[in-house]
Amino acid sequence: MAKRVVPEAERRRRRPTKGGAVLSERTIVETALRMLHEHGREGLTARRLGTALGADPSTLYRYFRGMDELTLAIGDELIGRALRGWEPSGEWLADLREVGLRIYRAYLAHPEAAVLTANRVSGRANEIAGDEAILGVLRSTGLPDPEVVRIYQAFVDQALAFAALDAASLALPEAARADDEAVWRSTYARLPAETHPHIAATAKLLVARMNDSAYPTALEMLLGSAAAAVRDGRGGGTGG
Incomplete structure (x- = not known):
């Protein structure tokens, strides 16, 4: 069964990440675009994206069902x-x-x-x-x-x-x-x-x-x- 994605209003992180960012779909997409520019397609992984956001990689799955859905959002x-x-x-x-x-x-x-x-x-x-x-x-x-x-x-x-x-x-x-x-x-x-x-x-x-x-x-x-x-x-x- 596909993972349930929590609606944006419910899943928005209430406290900043370690990097000081408040996560949202837009923040994740913009960070992914920057990573693609700097590291190429091979450099865009959930682990690296989580690190760039200062969040646990598993947090990303509150916003996207997987990296493919993130690709569509990009x-x-x-x-x-x-x-x-x-x-x-x-x-x-x-x-x-x-x-x-x-x-x-x-x-x-x-x-x-x-x-x-x-x-x-x-x-x-x-x-x-x-x-x-x-x-x-x-x-x-x-x-x-x-x-x-x-x-x-x-x-x-x-x-x-x-x-x-x-x-x-x-x-x-x-x-x-x-x-x-x-x-x-x-x-x-x-x-x-x-x-x-x-x-x-x-x-x-x-x-x-x-x-x-x-x-x-x-x-x-x-x-x-x-x-x-x-x-x-x-x-x-x-x-x-």
Whole structure:
């Protein structure tokens, strides 16, 4: 049987821990984010987290059923940070662009957490609020709901997939990341036209672009496709 998690109001620690912190879900999540940044995914354990909080590791299970539930809460916190302070402008294309970039940047600010959580679905408050907001922006175009959901899926998965991809690069040791980035110049740029004519023809462009994220370009392509759907009469909205 799964462990019972005590409601937040009942489980809040009334006395500070040895480290002077009053425990709450938010305190635990923020500490876990800091540990991920400092020690990586392998460094986030209940024992180490308890030590960082100045509490017995077993105390964590009053707030989360296990480390996996904590992982979901970390992902939900990243979504919350992405959308904190955002309000729709009524221009649907601009709003989607802003939301996509906010999600991408929030995850990249915490690369280890992004790799850990970008593929998860938490069903928690921030995630649900974000999904409601994105669907609301898309439905404001007048697109039929099947088209709304099709674009919504592509939009969200694209932002999270690029966040995970680029975060994985940022999470590499610095030397390994530098070696990867150097390959475009040290290998691809030196391939002869006789054997690799297409790479040779575009080598300078590849060197200039391939170490930068393709997310802004991919996002604009997706938004262009969504705008075409509205223009083609599949939706009656005029925003953007």
